[in-house]
Amino acid sequence: MPTQMKASFLNKQSEVAVVMLPVPVLEADQVLVRVAAVGVCGSDVHYYQHGRIGPYVVNHPLILGHELSGRITAVGSAVDSARVGQRVAVEPQRPCRVCEQCKAGRYNLCPDIEFFATPPIDGAFCEYVAIQSDFAHSIPDSISDEAAALIEPLSVGIWACKRAGVALGSRVLIAGAGPIGVIVAQTAKAFGASTVYITDVSDDRRAFALGHGADVALDPRVDSVEGLEVDVFIDASGVAAAVQAGIKAVRPAGRVILVGMGNDTVELPVSWIQNREIWLSGVFRYANTWPLGIELVGSGKVDLDVLVTGRYGLEQAEEALNSGKLSGEMKAIVYPGR
16 A cells, blocks of 8 residues: 555645645544545535635645545455455545434534535545545446546435425426536436426526436526426525525425525525425435435436546646536546546
């Protein structure tokens, strides 16, 4: 095993550099994963461009990246050595496991959770990471490294659809046809939705969504969604106008799920929500979603490989973080080992 590895650090806002640092030392319950692929998330881009997300501030150099896959190369003393060599999709978080939320199965709400690439916890734009063994989920050879990494954003889609109660015959409206919106569309279909509407101002993204989960694509600049009477509205845009319009598309006793990150405060049509008894919730990451995500990808019900539009080496991490500005870009992947 090497003792040193390459890592891409966000030194400060808009400044990225590749440096050498020690390979992580394993705790008893951990495995060492040689990172194969890392997806670039909107949160990574936000940290790069602004140096913070809400209360999370990059005060010290930070390794970005939390959507990852790889291969186990070493195990801690309490882990079965048979795990060495396994390909895995990594769930990039470490809950405390003993608080009230963890014991209730809501470990995503653990107040002491450590999450990759969220200050001060480093992420996966590096050659090796350490993670608790049960959060390194084995994957079959039929799933690519890229798709395995993207089980992380798929988990957001799974969690949103579960919270929304999407089921056989559901009619679903999604705002935003970026990577999360398209993943939510595919997930809703996998859950049995009969009709999936999606909105976006981008012609290219609407066209892409129609080929990958959505049945109807609407331009919110000219198409009104009010009156659709859908069972579920899921916002993946973070745009206040989209949230407001989507709520008015929901039938009485329907559900609204807020996934997209926008302004901290949004004006809502409260009387509409009250009079229709609409159930509204946010989502914060996910819990216990990787097994289902692996099943959905392995069975072909969800296609994550189709989202990959850009491929970059570790030394090109800054280019990957800026790739969202390119026309037609959907999902960039960084390969630390290349």
